[in-house]
Amino acid sequence: MKPIRIITPLLMSMLILFLAACSAAPAQPAAAPQQASSTETAAKQPQSAPADNEIVLATTTSTQDSGLLDVLIPAFEAKSGIKVKVVAVGTGQAIKLGEDGNADVLLVHSRSAEDAFVSKGFGVNAYDVMYNQFLIVGPAGDPAGVTSAKTAADAFARIAEKQALFISRGDDSGTDKKEKSIWKEAGINPDGTWYLSSGQGMGATLQMADEKQAYTLTDEATFLSRKLNLQVLMQGDKSLLNPYGIIQVKATAKPDAAMQLIQFFVGDDGQKLIGQFGKDTYGKSLFVPAAKKR
Amino acid sequence: MNILELRDLVVRHEGKTILRVDSVRFEQGKIYGIIGPSGAGKSTLLRVINLLERPAQGSMHVFGTDVDLAALTHAKGLPIQRQMGFVAQKPAMFHASVFDNVAMGLRYRGEDRAAIRPRVLAALKLVDLEHAAGQRADTLSGGEAQRIALARALVYEPPLLLLDEPTASLDPHNIAIFERVIQTIHQTRRTTILIVTHNLAQARRLTHACLFIHQGRIVECGETAAVFSGAACRELQDFISGRMIC
Amino acid sequence: MLFPPDVWEIIWLSLKVTTTAIAIGMLIGIPFGAFLGLYSFPGKRLIVVLVYTCMGLPPVLVGVIVYLLLSRYGPLGSLSLLFTPQAMVIAQVALVTPILAGLTMSAVQEKERAYRETAKSLGASPIQLIATIVREARTGIWSGAAAAYGRAISEVGAVMLVGGNIEHHTRVMTTAIILETRMGNFPAALQLGLVLLAVSFLFNSFLMVGALNQWKAKRR
Known part of the structure; x- marks a missing residue:
């Protein structure tokens, strides 16, 4: 019985630590680093931001994972004194958060879902912000011959014909929707043991493709931020471009602050930061600034 | 000797x-x-x-x-x-039937299933508790439990x-x-x-x-x-x- | 409640993976825990502390370790087990075995004083002694198994990492819940959550009924 007595306080303290860690990341583990950095910024400012000066930005994992928001959000917070809480989730969940009024601004990349969001009256002030590109990546051996395909749809058709392993995110995210639209374009209904649906984020899906020597469709930012043995087999096709939109949630209680954030993203300062992002790390910018009112 | x-x-x-x-x-x-x-x-x-x-x-x-x-x-x-057989002042009864308790020593010694039954019943008869064979051992009174403990120690002679x-x-x-x-x-x-x-x-x-x-x-x-x-x-x-x- | 076949498939896989893991975990954890509870040897204190520490191991950490071991670039990569149900079983075994060992140890220690000498004096060999005391401690061990089952089937971090949440292959209830949530299908996520709750409830009440019968028999 003795060891139990020694262990109990140890376990208890572990539990408390664990609980503390949980409460620090209420939305998603991925949101934790961003929150940490925004609290830091707030602490530096002499006038700490009051609670009604806080807005929630629901966005996709790609902007978070690439590190773009780590640059943009602190810059905005320093300029405006408004605190931004970032919830990084899939596009589907981000839009749902907007519909339920749990977010003030959306930064997502699924044009048709965005248009539906606005036309159903959930959002106003929609802008194009930027775009990045999707890549078809796969094993260096390229058994399906994707490199010699002319278009993305052609490449997918070759993968399906060879029944080469393909990993889909299958999570209804922007990337997933893009992938589905390319299959549709190719006139193929992907099905069979060669087509796996991971139901996970881009990073995990890439990891899986690397492990399984499979093809997948990825956004450039996430791909460049990972060190993997996968090769870029196709890029630059028109249907591989990926525009991001920013939308104000109509039901927001803080329309002014929300609008300020949007103005920052589509304004000169924001656009310049977007254009520079990634140049020092990857030697090229990951997002192309393309602000435009819809 | x-x-x-x-x-x-x-x-x-x-x-x-x-x-x-x-x-x-x-x-x-x-x-x-x-x-x-x-x-x-x-x-x-x-x-x-x-x-x-x-x-x-x-x-x-x-x-x-x-x-x-x-x-x-x-x-x-x-x-x-x-x-050796050993009986303690306060015997611990296993949570099983009286029969299983008495059979324990024989089973530990790898005795044949068929041989165990008559020997257990004989040991129970010795302590005048053969009617209790099917009873759960943890429901016995103190005196009965002690007699079962004796039978349990005697059964392997x-x-x-x-x-x-x-x-x-x-x-x-x-x-x-x-x-x-x-x-x-x-x-x-x-x-x-x-x-x-x-x-x-x-x-x-x-x-x-x-x-x-x-x-x-x-x-x-x-x-x-x-x-x-x-x-x-x-x-x-x-x-x-x-x-x-x- | 009626579900589409996809959902049955997910529930069935969850049960299959966790039941297999618990069965393997019991085969390892119960003898090991009983040994720890009954015998002393140099270094035992350290092992006991390690077992108790592992009982509180974050599942995600277990997942990462199993992932790295099974990765194509890892030491066991040649087995190609990553992103298979087997990998999920391995992770869950790693998760539940310390729990089963630790709880068996304390259940056995509770019974040890009363039964060790009785069994020994009746001529039990070391292995027979362990078996006898484990049998006497079965109520405590069963509730330990129930706790481990609940922990394993409701765990998400490790199975997501090593299973990969692949549709029709390694998607289980918890990873499906995560996916539905991320896609904004909160009702579907909630529905699966209720199934999970029901499964846990069924298993625990099944095991509790067993424990209760034991308890009643003792009191009769």
Whole structure:
């Protein structure tokens, strides 16, 4: 019985630590680093931001994972004194958060879902912000011959014909929707043991493709931020471009602050930061600034 | 003929010597009483013989073999242990039927299933509880449980039976049954029996010879009649007459 | 409640993976825990502390370790087990075995005093002694198994990492819940959550009924 007595306080303290860690990341583990950095910024400012000066930005994992928001959000917070809480989730969940009024601004990349969001009256002030590109990546051996395909749809058709392993995110995210639209374009209904649906984020899906020597469709930012043995087999096709939109949630209680954030993203300062992002790390910018009112 | 002999035995608990025996012999086929005040080391002696407790030093000659008690492991002592039966003052009943409890020793010895049943029933009959075979052992009364514990130790017919104050908390009826069984198996099987008891009348009734243990030493040892009549040393006189404060 | 076949498939896989893991975990954890509870040897204290520490191991950490071991670039990569149900079983075994060992240890220690000497004096060999005391401690061990089952089937971090949440292959209830949540299908996520709750409830009440019968029998 003795060891139990020694262990109990140890376990208890572990539990408390664990609980503390949980409460620090209420939305998603991925949101934790961003929150940490925004609290830091707030602490530096002499006038700490009051609670009604806080807005929630629901966005996709790609902007978070690439590190773009780590640059943009602190810059905005320093300029405006408004605190931004970032919830990084899939596009589907981000839009749902907007519909339920749990977010003030959306930064997502699924044009048709965005248009539906606005036309159903959930959002106003929609802008194009930027775009990045999707890549078809796969094993260096390229058994399906994707490199010699002319278009993305052609490449997918070759993968399906060879029944080469393909990993889909299958999570209804922007990337997933893009992938589905390319299959549709190719006139193929992907099905069979060669087509796996991971139901996970881009990073995990890439990891899986690397492990399984499979093809997948990825956004450039996430791909460049990972060190993997996968090769870029196709890029630059028109249907591989990926525009991001920013939308104000109509039901927001803080329309002014929300609008300020949007103005920052589509304004000169924001656009310049977007254009520079990634140049020092990857030697090229990951997002192309393309602000435009819809 | 000696069935058991202990030599140079020293038992320590937390650095304190609680039992020291230079030499003691037990003859086969006799009933021995071990008497003495509480805390004298009576139970310890029995537990050492049953290999439940490992002494600091000591050797034992038992069933024709010599063993170094201080170096004996559970596995090595097993052949010796399996020739002894042991009944504690408060027996622990396994959460199973009476039958399964009594069969335990035979199953441990890998006996045939078919052979187990008649032997268990015979042992239960011996203690007058054959009707309880299907009952759950943890629902028995104290007296019944103690008789089952005796049957459990007798069923594999050990040549040496060790009883540690087995009747201390029993009523006269159960004590009578218990003593009758002991006498029966002694007569029919010539089992050697060592019984630790506080009950001097019981010692007189049952035993052929007695050991008187006091403060961790065997002070007196001899024929029961001689021990109780001519009581040589003062401590024993005081103990028998009730003058010794236990 | 009626579900589409996909959902049945997910529930069935969850049960299959966790039941297999618990069965393997019991085969390892119960003898090991009983040994720890009954015998002392040099270094035992350290092992006991390690077992208790592992009982509180974050599942995600277990997942990462199993992932790295099974990865194509890892030491066991040649087995190609990553992203298979087998990998999920391995992770869950790693998760539940310390729990089963630790709880068996304390259940056995509770019964040890009363039964060790009785069994020994009746002639039990070391292995028979362990078996006897484990049998006496079965109530405590069963509730330990129930706790481990609940922990394993409701765990998400490790199975997500090593299973990969692949549709029709390694998608289980918890990873499906995560996916539905991320896609904004909160009702579907909630529905699966209720199934999970029901499974846990069924298993625990099943095991509790067993424990209760034991308890009643003791009191009779």
